[in-house]
Amino acid sequence: MEEIRADGRNPNQLRPFSCTRNPLDRAHGSARWAQGDTIVLAAVYGPKPGTRKGENPEKASIEVVWKPMTGQIGKQEKEYEMTLKRTLQSICLLTVHPNTTTSVILQVVGNDGSLLPCAINACCAALVFAGIPLKHLAVAIGCGVLEDGEVILDTSKAEEQQLKSFAHLVFPNSRKSASSKAANQKEEDSEQGLITSITHGVMSEDDYFNCIERGLAASSRISDFMRTTLQKQAPGDA
Amino acid sequence: MDQRWRPTVNERDFIERALQSDLRVDGRRPFDFRRLKILFGREDGSAEVQLGDTRVMGYVTGQLVPPYKDRPNEGTLAIFTEFSPMADPAFEAGRPGESAIELGRVIDRGLRESRAVDMESLCVVAGKHVWSVRVDIHILDNGGNLIDAANIAALAALSTFRRPECTVGGEDGQQVTVHDPEVRDPLPLTIHHLPIAVTFAYFGEGNIMVIDPTYKEEAVMGGRMTATINSNGDVCAIQKAGGEGVMSSVIMQCLRIASVKAADITSKIKNEVNSYTSAKALQKVKRLPASVPQRDNISDVAMKENTDGALEVQGAKATSDVQQINKELPSIVKDKQEDVEPMLTEWNPEVKSESKLIAGESGLSAVLNSLILVDMVSKFHCSPDGAHARCYSLSSLTKSAVKYGRMEKRTNRKSQ
Numbered sequence: 001m002e003e004i005r006a007d008g009r010n011p012n013q014l015r016p017f018s019c020t021r022n023p024l025d026r027a028h029g030s031a032r033w034a035q036g037d038t039i040v041l042a043a044v045y046g047p048k049p050g051t052r053k054g055e056n057p058e059k060a061s062i063e064v065v066w067k068p069m070t071g072q073i074g075k076q077e078k079e080y081e082m083t084l085k086r087t088l089q090s091i092c093l094l095t096v097h098p099n100t101t102t103s104v105i106l107q108v109v110g111n112d113g114s115l116l117p118c119a120i121n122a123c124c125a126a127l128v129f130a131g132i133p134l135k136h137l138a139v140a141i142g143c144g145v146l147e148d149g150e151v152i153l154d155t156s157k158a159e160e161q162q163l164k165s166f167a168h169l170v171f172p173n174s175r176k177s178a179s180s181k182a183a184n185q186k187e188e189d190s191e192q193g194l195i196t197s198i199t200h201g202v203m204s205e206d207d208y209f210n211c212i213e214r215g216l217a218a219s220s221r222i223s224d225f226m227r228t229t230l231q232k233q234a235p236g237d238a
Numbered sequence: 239m240d241q242r243w244r245p246t247v248n249e250r251d252f253i254e255r256a257l258q259s260d261l262r263v264d265g266r267r268p269f270d271f272r273r274l275k276i277l278f279g280r281e282d283g284s285a286e287v288q289l290g291d292t293r294v295m296g297y298v299t300g301q302l303v304p305p306y307k308d309r310p311n312e313g314t315l316a317i318f319t320e321f322s323p324m325a326d327p328a329f330e331a332g333r334p335g336e337s338a339i340e341l342g343r344v345i346d347r348g349l350r351e352s353r354a355v356d357m358e359s360l361c362v363v364a365g366k367h368v369w370s371v372r373v374d375i376h377i378l379d380n381g382g383n384l385i386d387a388a389n390i391a392a393l394a395a396l397s398t399f400r401r402p403e404c405t406v407g408g409e410d411g412q413q414v415t416v417h418d419p420e421v422r423d424p425l426p427l428t429i430h431h432l433p434i435a436v437t438f439a440y441f442g443e444g445n446i447m448v449i450d451p452t453y454k455e456e457a458v459m460g461g462r463m464t465a466t467i468n469s470n471g472d473v474c475a476i477q478k479a480g481g482e483g484v485m486s487s488v489i490m491q492c493l494r495i496a497s498v499k500a501a502d503i504t505s506k507i508k509n510e511v512n513s514y515t516s517a518k519a520l521q522k523v524k525r526l527p528a529s530v531p532q533r534d535n536i537s538d539v540a541m542k543e544n545t546d547g548a549l550e551v552q553g554a555k556a557t558s559d560v561q562q563i564n565k566e567l568p569s570i571v572k573d574k575q576e577d578v579e580p581m582l583t584e585w586n587p588e589v590k591s592e593s594k595l596i597a598g599e600s601g602l603s604a605v606l607n608s609l610i611l612v613d614m615v616s617k618f619h620c621s622p623d624g625a626h627a628r629c630y631s632l633s634s635l636t637k638s639a640v641k642y643g644r645m646e647k648r649t650n651r652k653s654q
């Protein structure tokens with residue numbers, strides 16, 4: 001029996017995505033990532049000389065600033081900043097430009113659930129548009145667990161408020177496989193790790209592993225989308 | 239780490255010399271504004287303004303608070319400006335710098351002291367509860383002339399902001415109930431006039447002035463003056479903080495030019511706000527859950543209303559069709575600016591093919607059913623759209639029948 005969600009999606013269906021390349025003029029790289037009504041604008045200023053006090057000068061450091069739509073910056077924003085910083089540190093090649101600081105600034109333009117995954121996707125796109133060297137992309141997805149153990153993807157704000165528990169998961173992007181043999185793909189999938197996982201509420205172990213599995217499947221679709229968007233260039237570019 | 243960009247001697251020379259022949263670096267004439275674009279977000283009260291390269295976002299929220307002691311029957315309006323480091327690497331996160339505070343103050347003066355927004359209508363219970371309106375201005379991209387762009391963003395956001403309706407009741411007349419926006423339509427703010435800020439930059443010892451300076455012109459200019467004027471020609475505020483000395487005749491000329499520009503920008507803002515509001519109103523009238531394929535209700539509708547046995551069979555077929563669609567729909571991931579309701583567009587082809595089956599039936603039964611369906615549709619649409627229902631074609635009638643079934647289920651759910 002398939003549950004129909006409030007906005008009519010299937011449990012595995014994501015909201016329409018869109019990514020705008022470099023909407024801002026001053027920033028070195030910027031991206032406006034929209035998942036349904038959740039919209040986040042991310043701007044990246046490339047490596048600036050020097051690191052902050054307390055940062056390791058042998059590596060590049062990343063500084064994240066999160067700006068909410070309204071209100072003062074509180075603990076929730078600080079938590080988002082810390083999560084983003086650690087996630088981005090694991091995807092950037094930190095040894096290419098040692099003793100530099102790369103700033104990532106986020107502005108929440110609309111919030112309709114799955115805000116952290118949307119922000120991570122926006123940051124990743126902005127870093128690519130700025131030309132910062134990365135190991136791989138970070139693909140983020142929000143999963144919610146219903147009472148009967150069913151997992152729904154890309155939760156909206158109303159769903160998050162009603163759900164008992166939900167998780168925000170970040171995976172590295174899936175590799176492009178030349179052959180599409182199902183057996184090979186399964187092995188590759190199990191090799192990929194989980195970069196970040198933030199859960200809210202109580203869920204059983206099985207539910208959590210379920211979330212990871214579904215999230216991984218969805219992340220391959222999002223990585224395909226990223227691959228096409230991030231590669232699109234103006235005609236005439238090398 | 240000095241992040242401030244400084245113009246080179248060559249750039250400064252070039253800009254000043256070009257201005258002496260009435261030429262600006264981006265090709266504008268001295269009294270031309272850059273291209274103005276106003277976009278609105280999904281929520282009421284959020285607006286994004288693009289003035290050339292400068293991008294500013296305004297967001298308005300409101301909440302019920304106790305009023306100030308010396309103004310017990312007036313609401314409050316507060317402007318918060320944040321210069322995000324996104325806009326300019328020279329801006330620091332955290333405490334607002336002087337230019338951020340100056341910007342906030344100029345906009346605040348233009349709105350509050352000229353009484354552009356009616357504060358007394360924001361009072362709910364005098365002395366106890368008033369609405370406090372908070373305007374957050376986020377600078378996204380600094381391409382010069384932040385004051386003008388931020389002012390337009392604040393005005394656009396205030397014009398589209400809707401506050402929930404609340405009624406006062408209870409035994410002592412002090413209990414306030416705030417109504418949900420779904421139950422009662424939220425109300426707009428009462429805005430008497432739109433004060434528009436126009437900024438002038440002075441060069442060459444106060445002789446040359448330009449409107450709407452870009453970032454590079456601002457770095458090279460000798461002084462700046464912002465005049466806040468409304469379309470009636472009333473001067474709401476003037477801000478000239480230091481800089482080059484300018485003759486009073488030049489200032490009068492600037493004010494005259496500013497009032498012309500203000501009228502122009504006011505009409506632009508009003509047009510954009512009107513088209514946004516009417517688009518939103520249309521959406522409300524036609525509000526249907528665009529993509530909830532009901533599985534059981536179609537047969538209910540078909541069997542309840544029709545007398546023709548043939549349509550019952552069709553009804554059952556419709557059910558199975560919709561079930562199929564339910565399973566087939568893939569995860570839809572779209573690239574920029576495509577239709578936000580992909581499900582609706584994909585679903586329709588299936589329904590249209592189904593309606594052809596109905597059309598294939600005997601003409602009389604089809605006509606009978608169409609009349610019944612129209613009746614249902616017009617009864618339910620108690621809006622001007624009801625009049626149009628009679629001109630629907632058969633395929634869209636089937637669509638409406640299905641939508642009626644969904645609406646029925648929705649009202650049933652609501653009444654429970």
